[in-house]
Amino acid sequence: MTSEAVRLESIYKTYDNAVTALDGVTASFPAGSFTAVMGPSGSGKSTLLQCAAGLDAPTAGQVFIDGEELSAADDTAMTKFRRRRVGFVFQDYNLLPSLTVEQNVMLPLRLDGSRLPKPGLSVGGARRADRRRSRSVLERLGLGDRLGELPERLSGGQRQRVAVARALVSDPAVVFADEPTGALDMRSAREVLALLRTVVHEYGRTVVMVTHDPVAAAYADSVLFLADGRLAGSLSAPTADAVADRLAHLGDARGIGAAA
Numbered sequence: 001m002t003s004e005a006v007r008l009e010s011i012y013k014t015y016d017n018a019v020t021a022l023d024g025v026t027a028s029f030p031a032g033s034f035t036a037v038m039g040p041s042g043s044g045k046s047t048l049l050q051c052a053a054g055l056d057a058p059t060a061g062q063v064f065i066d067g068e069e070l071s072a073a074d075d076t077a078m079t080k081f082r083r084r085r086v087g088f089v090f091q092d093y094n095l096l097p098s099l100t101v102e103q104n105v106m107l108p109l110r111l112d113g114s115r116l117p118k119p120g121l122s123v124g125g126a127r128r129a130d131r132r133r134s135r136s137v138l139e140r141l142g143l144g145d146r147l148g149e150l151p152e153r154l155s156g157g158q159r160q161r162v163a164v165a166r167a168l169v170s171d172p173a174v175v176f177a178d179e180p181t182g183a184l185d186m187r188s189a190r191e192v193l194a195l196l197r198t199v200v201h202e203y204g205r206t207v208v209m210v211t212h213d214p215v216a217a218a219y220a221d222s223v224l225f226l227a228d229g230r231l232a233g234s235l236s237a238p239t240a241d242a243v244a245d246r247l248a249h250l251g252d253a254r255g256i257g258a259a260a
């Protein structure tokens, strides 16, 4: 495996309304790292995540996931690739309300055609394997006793943990999280952030998280700052104070920290 989970090469994104959301971003996210992406509202954070995750296509530039180019693929290939190699956690959890915790987590495995019954494995056998896998992830994330619950019976923090389990179940090269704690109270937010750290530091996964909260960013190993669709610096071993300070001076610091 390459040591880069994600590499972005000169990514540009201009929307139909002629807004340039990304203006030439080149960045690399090492495997096994936890990176927060920060910047003022409208600086391109969500667009960056969507393009990196293959949920949207950049206007120009290349995205590599685990060394494999993503943007070159056609729509169908991109969808397949994304399902296998990328996990995504949304602010509002995006769980299907009519499915149980376990069914929600199994869903990506069901949708991934490449995992459908292999020779010698019946549909039932494949299903059992998917179930074992989903349960094991849910148990590791402390949700083993919630398998049959519907999402509406869970707290926000528990729902987001289910969403993290769903993002991990297909063993992706990287999990992208867009404001994963944006809808949570402080205690639940801290639990989810601690979980993301565990996912990185104990299970060796790679997480890239957009947040506007310096306290949340301080859970990451490093922070990448964006301003006006461009990289505007980075910070290693961030503290909430250092992040807040950098954010407050983003305009002046643009470009300087990028070399750090």
Ligand code: ADP
Pocket: 015, 016, 017, 019, 020, 021, 039, 040, 041, 042, 043, 044, 045, 046, 047, 048
């Ligand atoms: P952030 O996540 O940092 O708030 P976004 O990536 O959401 O920034 O947006 C960057 C810029 O692109 C903003 O000017 C925003 O209005 C614009 N934008 C985002 N999504 C769209 C879209 N689907 N269509 C048109 N413009 C968009």
